Amino acid sequence: MPLLEVKNLNKIYELGFIRKKYIHAVKNISFSMEQGEIVSLVGESGSGKTTTAKMILGLVKPTSGEIIIDGTKLEEYFKNIDTLRELRRKVHAIFQDPFASYNPFYPIDRVLHQAIKLIGFDPASSEARELMEEALRNVGLDPKMILGKYPHQLSGGEKQRIMVARCWLLMPKLIIADEPVSMIDASTRGGVIKLFEKLRKVQNTSIIFITHDMGLAYYISDRILIMHLGEIVEEGTPDDIISNPKHNYTKRLIASIPTLYKKWEDLEKVKV
Amino acid sequence: MKNLILNLENVKAYYMIANKFVKAVDGVSLEIRDEILGIVGESGSGKSTLTNVMLMSIKRPLTFVDGNVKLFSNGDVIELSSMSREELQKKIWGREISIIPQSAMNALMPTKRIKSYILDVMRSHFDKIEDEEIIKKAIDRFEEIGISGEYINRYPFELSGGMKQRAVIAVATLLNPRVLIADEPTSALDVATQKMVLATIKELKDKGIVKSIVFITHDIATVRQIAERIVVMYAGKIVEEGNMDEVILDPLHPYTKGLLYSVVTPEPEVRKRGIINIPGTPPDLTDPPPCCRFYPRCPSRMEICEKEEPELININQRKVACFLYEKR
DSSP states (O other): OOSEEEEEEEEEEEEOSSSOEEEEEEEEEEEEEOTTOEEEEEOOTTSSHHHHHHHHHTSSOOSEEEEEETTEEHHHHTSSHHHHHHHHHHEEEEOSOTTTTSOTTSOTHHHHHHHHHHTTOOTTSHHHHHHHHHHHHHTTOOHHHHTTOOGGGSOHHHHHHHHHHHHHHHOOSEEEEESTTTTSOHHHHHHHHHHHHHHHHHHOOEEEEEESOHHHHHHHOSEEEEEETTEEEEEEOHHHHHHSOOSHHHHHHHHHSOOSSSOOSOGGGSOO | OOOEEEEEEEEEEEEEETTEEEEEEEEEEEEEESSEEEEEOOTTSSHHHHHHHHHTOOOTTEEEEEEEEEEEETTEEEEGGGSOHHHIIIIIBTTTEEEEOTTGGGGSOTTSOHHHHHHHHHHHHOSSOOHHHHHHHHHHHHHHTTOOGGGGGSOGGGSOHHHHHHHHHHHHTTTOOSEEEEESTTTTSOHHHHHHHHHHHHHHHHTTSSSEEEEEESOHHHHHHHOSEEEEEETTEEEEEEEHHHHHHSOOSHHHHHHHHTOOOSSHHHHHHOOOOOOSOOOOTTSOOSSOTTGGGOTTOOTGGGTSOOOOEEETTEEEOOGGGOOO
């Protein structure tokens, strides 16, 4: 049984009051993923990749279609508070902006306490404290330097690491990471990417990576889905996609990404 | 060996802020030849300050502390570092050395036609100008780099990002300068437009409109496509310099290696080599470590690195500032 199944998912946004305008953000997409798989959704801004993520998280209601997580339909999870808690334990989200994920008035311990409560521990207990410290060490942070601090005292990379530390407490089955490294410096980016690899290796977590960065998707995923104007236009293994792109959009995209080890041969021929 | 065009000798340029010096460019020697040269480094490594030094556009708080900058023009040697700002403005900027500053395309006033920028630039260089003649020349230049000449009558907001950037390139090279400095010219563009702008920049060199191009960026993969030589800066100093292919395939300095290995591009080589990250942050340039500036972050540091500062030494056509390669 696949961990996540998305069937004929659609989202149409309605704009305006009298003269209504409709935006078909996600057009009839279907895909599924297994436990332990890393799948990337790649596309430019406006291609519908974030809308897809929000629907899987239950933050946006789909216009039509089905989302099945771990054998249960998404709507079933919203029946009562206990099933909702179960969903939040199973599926964890990491967003692009590490600054927006924290409330600036509370110390960062709070986001870890919330995770602790979800797994049924009292945040004040000594076990909870131990779990939190271990989680922080797992993401390469020193608990003594982190606990008790406020968000503004930490760097973007550290904040994003703490979001990953929550995954070590919750042990979710699925992580949805929406551009998790696009706002942190290139030199620290590698470290955060490695954390996701470690999570998968140790906990067999499935990860949906949402990104516009083809290089990152290529590096980390088992499978890449290319989204364009709300549709999945191509799907394949990273090597397939970059060496043998089929859809025109993918071809154009791959041809214009600068590569480090190979020099473009067609630069003279580019129509200017 | 290709002709030497611009030569920097042991240049030190500091920002004076509240009685403290920020040592943004600290002892840089660099030869710019008839070539496309890429300068890369993290933000704060002094790359943009170095462009100001190349132009000798020194405005407070930036202070030129030491060294000299020489321009070689048809057999003459012009010492830029001893010229006054007025002289530079009249004889050098735009005519000999021209710059496309960072995010120049966003500095275009939306209510002014491209044409009026061209006339403004010309008026600042010549006492008397023939408008029609200049417009004709500008149209030729636009067509030469592949933009339709009619665009000079447009307003900036009517142009796309790539068009604006190419219009800026055309304006900067109107007087056929010997050297063109481009500071992050492709950073704000999407990948498809980026490739077009890169092609335009390369064309400037191939068609002989400019002799040499200095391409400044933090994105190694883009500059790799057009530059023949690369200079890597860290904390105000050059740490490695050499032929582009050689540096990419075999980085010598640990910083260069860290920088290259943190780049993720869709290529099988990247998966094979993996990624590494450089721990820590660059040093505070008001008080840089007296030893090797990369010492606190370096994965292969040795005892000597903490005590002395490595010099930029030659190793078969390459230059590197690291004790790993110094024979003692």
